Each structure stands twice: as C-alpha cells, then as structure tokens.
Amino acid sequence: METRSREPAREAERLLTQCYDDMRRVARRILAGDGMAAQIQPTDLAHDAAIRLILSNEELSIEDRGHLLALAARTMRRILIDEVRKAGAAKRRAPTVLTEWPGGSATTLVDLSDLDAALTALQVYSERHALIVEMRFTLGLTVEETAKQTGIPERTVKRHWQAARAWLHDYLKAGEHVSVA
C-alpha cells in the first residue's frame, strides 16, 4: 500500500518536469517584450497544463496535491527569474520583472525577485503559510478551492492567509534585501 500511494506523486512530479520546457517558453515570451521592465500578473506564471495535470490526477493524496501545486507555482516563478538572469548575462541588460498584486483601483507592483525572496523566507518559518500564499496568490485559487486542494479547513486557510500576507508585507517593508533596478 505504502509504495502504491507514493507512485502517483512521483508520476506527477515527473510530468511536471516535462512541463519545464513549456514553462521556459512562457517565461521567454514574457521577456520578449521591448520594455526595460516587464509587468506580469502573478497568475501569468500559473502554468495551465501543469496545474490541470495535478488537479485532474485523482490518485494523488491531498497532501501530495497541495505540495505539487505549490511546487509548480514556485518552479514557474524561479524559471522566470532564472530567465531574467540569463537574459542579463547574455546581453548585459536584464529587464526588471514586476508583478502586480491584485488590488482595487490602484496598481501595486513588486519586483518578482523580491516577492520570491519573501516567500522563500516565509517558507523557512512556516511551510504551511507559504503553501497557502502560493495557492491563493500565485495560483489564484479561492479560499474554498485552497481548502479542498490541501485538506486544510477553510477557516484555517483564511486565518493563515491573513497572517501570511501581514508577514510578507512586513518583510518587504523592512526592505533590506530589496533590489531597485
């Protein structure tokens, strides 16, 4: 039983790896623009195929599914950051990638690398909080969907989300790690 229950996760991880090229293409396309900086939606990186792949795999256990979704989100963000770095190395000018934090009428932008650094830091302190942020923010899932995909009760998802975004906001506000292009 033990081996059987791990198989789907490994299989999904393998399939996710196969999406890498595609993710790179998405990242390339984002960087192909002419601007000195690129502005993206957080969900621009939510690779459809990869996510559908995970969501549709009914053999996955709840924990695996949450883990894989977060992994997918993180991988896609890193790929883009990696591409930015490479573009910079190759042509000695890296565009800045800003992502949009969803807001009302105001557009709020954050440097993608800063966001990644903040999420990585949060993950060190609480894997669970980081997981919720990936689900809600990067993948654009609702509270209910997040609860369903992770098995964490809705109420807890809400609380974690509120605390996590305060934490991130505080972290970014502190700003010592933040880069200005």
Add this chain to the structure above:
Amino acid sequence: MSRSPEVEQRALALVEQLLDSPLDDQAEAALLAHEPKAVQDRVTALKAAMQDSEIVLPTQFPGGLITSDLSPPPEQVGAFRLVRRIGMGGMGGVWLAERNDGLYDQKVAVKFIRPGLVNLAGAAFRAERQILARLEHPSIARLIDGGITPDHTPYLVMEYVDGVPIDEAAEPLALKERVRIFVMAADAVQFAHSRLVVHADLKPSNIFVDRQGRVKLLDFGIARLIEDDADTTGLVLPMTRDFASPQRLAGHTPTTGDDLFALGCILAELTRTADPDLKAIAENARAPEEADRYGSVAALIADLDRWSDQLPVAARPATLRYRADKFIARHRMGVIATCVALAMLGGLAGIATRNALMADRANQEAQARFVDARGAAKLVSDELLAQLASRPGTFAVRSRTVQAAQFYLDRLAASPKAPADLRLEAAQGLQRVAEAQGKPGVPNLGLTQAAYDNLGKALRLVDGLVGEQARLLTIRILLDRARLNSFARNDVQAALADLARADKLLEPAKGSPDFLRAQYFIELSVAQQWNSDYAEAIRSARTALSYIPRDAIRDHVIAHSTALDLYAEAIYYSISEKQSLPPYRDALAVLLAYEKTHPGDQIMNRRIARAQWALGSSIAGFGDPREAVAVLTESSRRTKEILAADPDDEDARRMVRISENARGQALAQAGEVDTGIAIIRANIAERKTHLDRRPDDPMRMRDYMVAIKGLGDLQIQYGRRAEACATYEQARQLIAVIRARGKLTALDLMSASKQVEEVRAKQCTAAMATI
C-alpha cells in the same frame, strides 16, 4: 534583520489567534505578557502590517466565492442615470441608463461586471477597450465608455439597442429573409475580424434586430476583454455552451474560428430546414475540427450569397475535397509520385480534364479566385514585406500585410493536389511571412508562435518535393526555425536538431552556395552559445566567416558582421573581455564601410547603433573611457534618429535610454562629470516626457523615479553632495506624489523610498550644515 524560526512561528500563531477572537487591549496585553520580548515585537509589527496589507493584498480575489452577487448599483454612473435593469448576464447586471449631464439625449446600456472579474486598471484591459471603442460598424453596438463605481464595481457603457434577439425576429420571416439578416450579422463579424477583434460569445441573444430591421451585435469583444485578464484564475468564463466550439470548451483562447463555429450554430438554428445546401453550409461552419471549417467568415458569407443566387455552394463538395486532402496527407509520398508520373505522361490529358472541370461556373469562379490568391500571396510575401521592413513607422502596415499574406497562403497551402511549383511557392511565402512575424534580429512583429507554426507548415509543404530549389528552400526554412528555437523558444536541442537536418541537406558537394553554408554556421554558433559551448561557438563563427563572400551585397555584409559579433561574444564570455574588443571593432567597421556606399538604410542604421553600443559598453568596462564616450555618443545619435523617424518604435526608445545612460556613466568616468550628469538629466527629462504622454502608466512612473534616484547615486559617487541631496529631495517628493495618487503603492517603491531616506539622513543633514 535576523529572525528566529521559533519567534516567527509563535508570532504568526498569536496573530492568528487574535484575528480569530479579537481581545480588548487589556486582555491582549495579558495574553502577550507571557511571551518573550522578541515575540511581542513581532506581533506588534505584524499587526501594523495587517492594516497596510488590507490595501496591498486584498482578501477578495478575482473570481472568489465571496463576490457571487452584486451589491445594488449606484443611481448614477459617470454621465448616466440608471433607469431600470434590463438583464442579468454571466458577467453581472445590465441596466438601461440615460445621459443626464444636459449635453444631449442618449440611451445606453450599462453593464456591471462582477467585481474581481477584471482589473480595470490593467493596461491590457485599457488597450483592448480602446480598440473596441474604435470598432465602428452600423451593425455593431458601440462601446461608449467604462469605469469603476465608488464601490469598485467595474462597468461598461454601451450603445442601447431597442430590439429583439435574432431568433425571435426570424420566426415570422421566410427562409430567404432569415438568411439575409443572418448575413448582415455575419458581415459585422467579418468586419471585426478584419480588425483582429473576435466576439468570443456569439449567440442569438447577442444579436439584436431593431424595429427598422437593422441588425446589431452586442458585447463585441467583451468576453475576450475579460478573459484576457482572468483566464488563469479558474473562473467560469462568460461563454455559452450551446454555441461554443470544442476548442473553446477545451479552454483555448478564442479565435475567429470560434466565431465561425458559433455562426454555424446560429445559422442552423435560424434555418431549421430541409434545404440540404443550407444544412451543408451550417455544418461546414461548425465542423468540430477547425481545419474543416470555412477559411473565414467571408467564405461563409460568399457561400450564402451563392445560395441566395441559387448557385452551387462550396460547402457540399467540400466533404469530398477534405477526404482527398486527408488522403494526400496520409500518403504524401505516393501521391506526389503519382502526380509526377501523371505530369510526365502528358500535359494534354491534364489540360483536357481541367477544362472539363472548369466548364462548371462555380469552378470557374473558384479558379479565378485561386489565381488571384496566388498572385496576391506572391506579391505580398515577396515584395511588400521586404520593402516595408526597411522603412520606419511601418509596424501597423506590416502587421496587416502579414495578416493578408497569411490568409492567401493558407488558401494556397490548403489546395488539394497542389502541384509542386505551387507548393514551393506557398512554402517560400510562408517562410517570408514567418520572418516578418518573428525572426529574431530583424524588425519583426513579435509573433513568435505564428512564425514557428508557419515554418512548420512550410516544411510540411516542401517535404518530399524533389529538385534543387526544394532542397535549398528546405535548408533556409530549417535555419530560420533553428534561430527561432534558439532565441525565442529557448529550445536549443530542437535548434540543434534542425541544424543537423540542414547539415545533411547541405551535404551534396556539388551545388550548395557558400553563403548558405555560412548562414548555417552562423545559426550553429548561435545555438552553441546558448548551450554555453563557447569553444564550439568560436569555431563555428570562424567557419562561417570563411564562407562569407567579401563583397558589398547587403545580406553578405550583415552576415559578416553577425559572425564577427558572435565571435566577439563567445570570446567575451569564455576567454577574456579584452580580447573581444578587436572583433567587436571589426563587426562595426564592416557595417560602417557598407553604409558609406549605401547611405539611408534604416535596418543598417539600427545594426550599427547596436554594434556601437556593444563595443562602447565593452570599452567602458576595461578600456579607455574617452573612446567609450565617442562610440556611445555615436550610438546615441543613431538611435535618436531612428526614434525620431518612428516615435512608436519602442525598441529604439529603449536603445536611446540604454545608450544615453551608458554614455553619461562613461563621461563621468572619463572625468567629464558635469557633462555626464547633464546627459543623465536629459535622459531623465526624456523619461518625464514619456510619462507625461501616459501619466497613469505605473511602469513609466517607476522608470522615471528610478532614473532620478540613479542620478542621485551618481552624484554621491562623484562627491556632488549638495546636488545629490537636491536630487534625492526630488525623488522623495516624486515618491510622495506617486503614493498619493494611489496608482503605484508599489512595494518596491518602499525600498526606493527607504534608500533615499537613508542616504538623505546620512549625507544631507551634514550637507545642510556646510551650506
């Protein structure tokens, strides 16, 4: 700041506990009293951040469950007073409203969009809305305005149409009349398609017929408008299952083919009839596979016109044609062999058969159209595109030209049993179109995927053709695709595979032109660089150089310079920066020599500017700063000239800013600090102008602010403390303005702000004291 995991975890837990059951200050103090000081501090910080983060990271997300219904709308939006609700759509409520600003009488439909379904502030949404507002056609209800209500509900104001849905309007009409009003609707769709707008949600309830019998299409492009913004957030999109194509249901981005499918469904519904021709037309339009449908809405209309004139329709024999096509696809080699054999057996029989076929009037028309298409495709792809690309300010024209060429070429490529010369011609056309769409390194439309698809199509067309021409064309297509794979798709393995195929075809020693070999080695060097095989890349670049004829033919000159540049880049990264200087210099010299004898070439001008920038910025790194200044000055002058010729050229604009910045820095380095600073100031002024043209664009605001801050940094570096403080003060004020406008409460703004404040605190109080 160092953080301990225990403290962070505890603080997070406490904050959540307080969120869950808020306590009064006293109880909260009591709760925290037992905690270590570090934890208490973190809880305080997080609670403070919570206030801000409500704005920065709202709880409600696009498509969240929370926003399933609308709060009652305000009585007035913009210049319009709401009269009554006239509908409830998938996106939100629709209201009839009247203009009441006293300017003139106007009835409009106001459509509220569920909050969160779209970010109205998004640049993509705004751009798309402008396109829609310009979509003027008598049968398309106009998009008049849009905005956001005080309670943050986005809305769109549209022309109000007083009428009934087309299916209702059609009921009392005779069949011919029904087809007539349907064609009016299809005409409007075709019009929009020609402007690259798709409806994406066509259905009878979106096609109104008013009392005068005029047809009006509602919600044109609206579904797409919203979807662009929202399709990755897992929303249920505004689309109607009954009329949605299989591709659309599968979640693909809406295309003209989906509109065609919906029209087919609507036609079938309006003409529930035994008329076999009409049935065939509807079925053709809504074939499950997009490739089996009409090529465009225009073709559907043409067929309906033929039906009205009682001519044979194209839709019926089509099934046969498609079968033949599929047969060819399955047995390509065999069919071609057969065709070749037949052709050799005697042209006479062929001509006779053809005449017999052409006796049919419909076929005659088809033949005429075919000849037209062939001529048009050739003209467009061979001449027009090449001419346009070398001229400034032609982005929009090129874009439309490519559209037209694509349309004709697809028709050519789809012709059943196409003879070899036609296939060759179509493949060549597709290759040219692909270049215009997305060939890296030349002015292109940025349509990478379309370019890639066309190269694939072209390869399939030439596949199996024999003869020298076909071989050389295949090589060219493969080289183009390799470049696309290297640059735009980052698929180096695929690029190397394409190159290996090209290499095999180049093999026969007899007749491969040297220049084609050179091009092959250039692409090989590119792929190897991307693969970080610098030694190989250097070798390939040198091999390429050995094949390039040294004459004044433009393509040869460009290839020569490109190979030198590749060589320089590979050396720069793998051997030594300094050794890369001579080939960088040569790459520039070759271009300049050409320009002397052929002045006024825009593409050359741009290449020279780029080569100068590459050389100048390399020299600035480790050479004589004076020389760097000279080269970069020249680069700036050229890019400014290019930009002046075409102010829409964003690539040139970026080049100006980059080269000006590099020039300013180099000047300061060379001791001309004042001049350098003056140039950076001018650069800042340019960004300001750029911002003023679109004052709400947060990217431009940021660009501007970052440049000012950069100037301050430079002034500090060269000891201009007083100036730096003035600059920082300017940056500080700008940050305050941006923040107050609420357009850019950017988190990275905070860090810029923080840095500015820090430097001011450290440097500027002292500076003030000395004044």
